[in-house]
Amino acid sequence: MSTDTATLPVGRYAYDEVDRTFLSQRVAQFREQVGRRVAGELTEDEFKPLRLMNGLYLQLHAYMLRVAVPYGMMGSDQMRELAHIARTYDRDYGHFTTRQNIQFNWIRLEDTPDILERLAGVNMHAIQTSGNCIRNVTCDEFAGAAADELLDPRIHAEILRQWSTLHPEFSFLPRKFKIAISGSPHDRVAARFHDIGLVAHPGPDGRAVFDVFVGGGLGRTPIIGVKLRDNLPEEDLLAYLEAVVRVYNAYGRRDNMYKARIKILVQALGVDQFREKVDAEFAQMNRADYRLDPAIVEGIRARFGIPALDAPANAADRLDSDRKADARFDRWVRTNTHAHRHEGFISAVVSIKPDGGIPGDVTADQMDLIAALADDFSFGEIRVTHMQNVVLGHVRKDQLRDLWLRLEGAGLGTPNIGLVGDIIACPGLDYCALANARSIPIAQKLSARFANPELQENIGTLRINISGCINACGHHHAGHIGILGVDKRGEEFFQLTLGGSAENDVAIGQIIGPALPEDETVDAIARLIDTYLVLRNEGEAFIDTYRRLGAASFKDAVYAPA
Amino acid sequence: MPVLQYRSEKNGCAGLARAPIYSSLRQLHARCLKGIGSEVDVRNNRRDMTGASVITANRLLDGRIVWLAPQGWSEAIGQARVFDNAAVEDAIKQAKAAADANTVVGIYGVQLDPDATQITPLTVRERIRAFGPTVHPDFAPVETPHVH
Amino acid sequence: MPLLENGHVTEDRWAQAIAGEALPAGAVIVPLDRLEEGLARPKDALLGVAIGPDVDVAVLRPALPRLALVAVNFPTFRDGRAFTQARALREHLSFTGEIRATGTPLPDQYEFLLRCGVTSVQTDRAEDVAVWQQAHDIISIAYQPSVLHERAQGLGLRRFLGK
Numbered sequence: 001m002s003t004d005t006a007t008l009p010v011g012r013y014a015y016d017e018v019d020r021t022f023l024s025q026r027v028a029q030f031r032e033q034v035g036r037r038v039a040g041e042l043t044e045d046e047f048k049p050l051r052l053m054n055g056l057y058l059q060l061h062a063y064m065l066r067v068a069v070p071y072g073m074m075g076s077d078q079m080r081e082l083a084h085i086a087r088t089y090d091r092d093y094g095h096f097t098t099r100q101n102i103q104f105n106w107i108r109l110e111d112t113p114d115i116l117e118r119l120a121g122v123n124m125h126a127i128q129t130s131g132n133c134i135r136n137v138t139c140d141e142f143a144g145a146a147a148d149e150l151l152d153p154r155i156h157a158e159i160l161r162q163w164s165t166l167h168p169e170f171s172f173l174p175r176k177f178k179i180a181i182s183g184s185p186h187d188r189v190a191a192r193f194h195d196i197g198l199v200a201h202p203g204p205d206g207r208a209v210f211d212v213f214v215g216g217g218l219g220r221t222p223i224i225g226v227k228l229r230d231n232l233p234e235e236d237l238l239a240y241l242e243a244v245v246r247v248y249n250a251y252g253r254r255d256n257m258y259k260a261r262i263k264i265l266v267q268a269l270g271v272d273q274f275r276e277k278v279d280a281e282f283a284q285m286n287r288a289d290y291r292l293d294p295a296i297v298e299g300i301r302a303r304f305g306i307p308a309l310d311a312p313a314n315a316a317d318r319l320d321s322d323r324k325a326d327a328r329f330d331r332w333v334r335t336n337t338h339a340h341r342h343e344g345f346i347s348a349v350v351s352i353k354p355d356g357g358i359p360g361d362v363t364a365d366q367m368d369l370i371a372a373l374a375d376d377f378s379f380g381e382i383r384v385t386h387m388q389n390v391v392l393g394h395v396r397k398d399q400l401r402d403l404w405l406r407l408e409g410a411g412l413g414t415p416n417i418g419l420v421g422d423i424i425a426c427p428g429l430d431y432c433a434l435a436n437a438r439s440i441p442i443a444q445k446l447s448a449r450f451a452n453p454e455l456q457e458n459i460g461t462l463r464i465n466i467s468g469c470i471n472a473c474g475h476h477h478a479g480h481i482g483i484l485g486v487d488k489r490g491e492e493f494f495q496l497t498l499g500g501s502a503e504n505d506v507a508i509g510q511i512i513g514p515a516l517p518e519d520e521t522v523d524a525i526a527r528l529i530d531t532y533l534v535l536r537n538e539g540e541a542f543i544d545t546y547r548r549l550g551a552a553s554f555k556d557a558v559y560a561p562a
Numbered sequence: 563m564p565v566l567q568y569r570s571e572k573n574g575c576a577g578l579a580r581a582p583i584y585s586s587l588r589q590l591h592a593r594c595l596k597g598i599g600s601e602v603d604v605r606n607n608r609r610d611m612t613g614a615s616v617i618t619a620n621r622l623l624d625g626r627i628v629w630l631a632p633q634g635w636s637e638a639i640g641q642a643r644v645f646d647n648a649a650v651e652d653a654i655k656q657a658k659a660a661a662d663a664n665t666v667v668g669i670y671g672v673q674l675d676p677d678a679t680q681i682t683p684l685t686v687r688e689r690i691r692a693f694g695p696t697v698h699p700d701f702a703p704v705e706t707p708h709v710h
Numbered sequence: 711m712p713l714l715e716n717g718h719v720t721e722d723r724w725a726q727a728i729a730g731e732a733l734p735a736g737a738v739i740v741p742l743d744r745l746e747e748g749l750a751r752p753k754d755a756l757l758g759v760a761i762g763p764d765v766d767v768a769v770l771r772p773a774l775p776r777l778a779l780v781a782v783n784f785p786t787f788r789d790g791r792a793f794t795q796a797r798a799l800r801e802h803l804s805f806t807g808e809i810r811a812t813g814t815p816l817p818d819q820y821e822f823l824l825r826c827g828v829t830s831v832q833t834d835r836a837e838d839v840a841v842w843q844q845a846h847d848i849i850s851i852a853y854q855p856s857v858l859h860e861r862a863q864g865l866g867l868r869r870f871l872g873k
Contacts, residue, residue, distance in 0.1 A: 162866055296867065
């Protein structure tokens with residue numbers, strides 16, 4: 001067991017021999033389960049939840065393996081292993097998902113135990129990236145770096161990851177269960193669109209306390225989560241979550257999968273009655289068994305590597321002069337960086353949304369490059385965002401231009417974060433067995449149409465989200481412009497929603513009118529954006545113009561004949 | 563490179579990367595619906611009373627899409643055996659009961675486009691299954707005579 | 711119907727109540743709606759109760775001192791409510807008798823069953839009992855507390871599963 005803190009991976013929990021033993025046992029277990037499936041001892045119906053618990057779906061063209069990136073954090077060594085898996089077992093590609101994971105679209109069942117073994121070799125796994133269990137806990141992509149952060153949420157995210165791993169009571173829930181945790185007053189995790197959203201901040205004694213939101217979600221029935229509890233003490237975190245999930249497991253609907261999420265239960269009971277049940281469960285529990293002792297938290301915290309943030313005194317000045325000297329670099333800094341808590345550092349967002357490209361798709365070579373850049377510029381640390389981009393969290397300001405030049409050279413320097421081109425899209429009907437329509441081609445056409453960076457910056461902040469079906473993996477309800485693919489007699493149509501947001505101003509987008517045929521959709525959105533440019537006040541973002549004027553002003557633009 | 567035979571290329575809805583057509587939505591709807599005909603369920607094996615279908619599944623070991631051929635399962639829809647819809651339910655039952663049924667997952671029938679010259683599914687979903695993801699033409703299934 | 715207990719197939723000493731017939735004299739498992747009838751038998755006659763997954767186990771509280779067995783049910787292996795029932799029986803009601811899983815749990819759920827407090831499984835599945843035992847043996851570490859109060863490992867909430 002390594003206890004040398006100098007070798008701990010930055011920004012994530014360092015596995016020890018016990019954790020590695022667990023992972024190798026889990027791989028052996030899956031290998032044995034695959035063996036029984038192939039031998040006919042397990043039916044497909046029985047095997048399905050077992051493979052889903054290891055992230056393996058059967059999609060349209062092949063199996064898809066979703067690898068967990070706990071709270072979005074990974075190291076360069078892990079990224080290189082993912083590149084190797086892409087080359088060896090897939091078709092040279094990986095795809096970053098909207099829940100900070102990465103998935104491979106062309107996997108063979110017979111290869112999967114070997115792939116999981118390779119992942120275990122770099123302390124990675126696919127545990128609970130699918131199935132009716134507690135999924136990967138998501139987190140702020142600027143955690144531990146952001147200037148506005150009150151508390152690094154990754155320590156508690158890791159504790160929740162461990163607690164939920166092969167949880168004996170909660171592995172066959174009515175439906176999947178998603179937890180997000182934020183430590184910033186600016187919600188970057190969509191806390192109120194999760195089954196449980198935790199907003200952490202320091203309590204009176206300096207220990208973390210949590211505001212607990214419950215019953216949010218998108219999908220068929222989009223609902224904004226409600227506050228269940230203020231200032232939950234850290235030591236009660238696990239006991240309280242046990243109580244919430246236990247109430248859900250006992251009372252959540254199991255007769256209809258579309259009504260099985262906790263949000264439906266919370267709505268059916270009403271938040272007061274739901275809270276009563278949770279409180280009754282909580283009161284009965286032997287809290288000593290579940291107590292999250294500060295010593296436990298600190299033990300986990302001690303397994304996290306801390307970056308040595310040393311920058312030259314003139315780092316910020318150097319960045320200023322670099323920006324003045326190069327307008328293109330200056331634009332990228334404006335759009336693709338985020339303020340760091342240390343004045344000599346900055347967080348850089350690598351856009352995985354090239355103009356006209358597939359949102360979130362990376363080639364094996366790009367993965368290797370990102371790994372190399374992480375080593376050279378950010379302590380070997382890589383973050384996957386729920387916007388399907390990549391963040392290098394701790395870049396020295398005086399080295400930012402060198403980073404940008406290398407990104408540019410590899411086609412990874414697109415300056416579009418938070419702009420029209422930064423589209424969130426699910427894989428859609430090109431890959432997904434559940435989809436009704438293709439998401440990616442719409443994203444590609446929009447992104448190509450608005451490729452001009454000046455135009456994008458002029459349009460300003462605009463979140464476009466595309467889902468290929470009502471399950472809403474593209475979070476269309478949360479987009480300023482949401483696009484939902486629907487099936488009409490075997491053909492693709494797209495329904496537009498306006499005014500959604502997953503941030504502090506959380507809102508569910510409203511349907512603007514009848515669905516459009518595929519070849520009308522991109523033009524309709526272009527007219528929508530043109531209308532905004534005409535109607536906006538000075539400095540007003542799309543979402544604010546929409547909120548000021550309402551849907552009517554935009555409806556004509558969408559449905560007006562040319 | 564295989565060509566995706568989207569219905570849109572014939573009747574002007576749901577096309578790939580085509581020049582935008584500005585006509586009234588209602589006209590477009592009408593044209594699409596007229597082109598498609600009666601209800602087709604893309605998710606399961608319900609289909610028209612008339613017309614023809616092929617039978618498909620995913621192979622257990624590698625998940626690849628396969629089509630029921632005169633002998634065994636083929637990766638190429640061009641090799642698929644075409645059934646009249648009056649006979650396809652029985653054929654699906656037989657396929658599910660066959661000795662090699664445990665080598666595939668999720669056997670169901672796919673309605674074919676009566677207007678297509680080659681074996682072509684009617685729905686976008688099944689055309690993507692048959693001819694590969696539209697966003698990666700290089701990932702289209704390769705036509706081989708090999709039958710498993 | 712084979713009964714699995716402690717990794718072995720054992721003989722079932724319990725009789726099931728038969729609908730429309732009087733309860734037999736020995737150890738018998740009654741459905742919840744015949745619990746009163748079971749309790750009316752002599753106090754030394756072994757009594758068990760079978761509950762559906764929708765039952766709040768708190769309703770058993772007054773009867774528990776007389777119950778030697780509670781049978782929880784998996785209508786399908788995907789319906790995990792019995793895990794919560796078993797755990798509530800152990801944790802909240804301090805039940806120390808046999809908890810029997812019935813219905814159609816999978817061997818792959820065996821460790822989860824044990825850690826939630828189930829002690830025996832009644833199953834029609836064809837696999838060798840070794841498959842169930844393997845599900846119990848294959849993983850030796852857990853990351854959360856359970857009703858078995860396994861030995862803490864030291865870091866975090868980890869514990870060694872007693873094997």
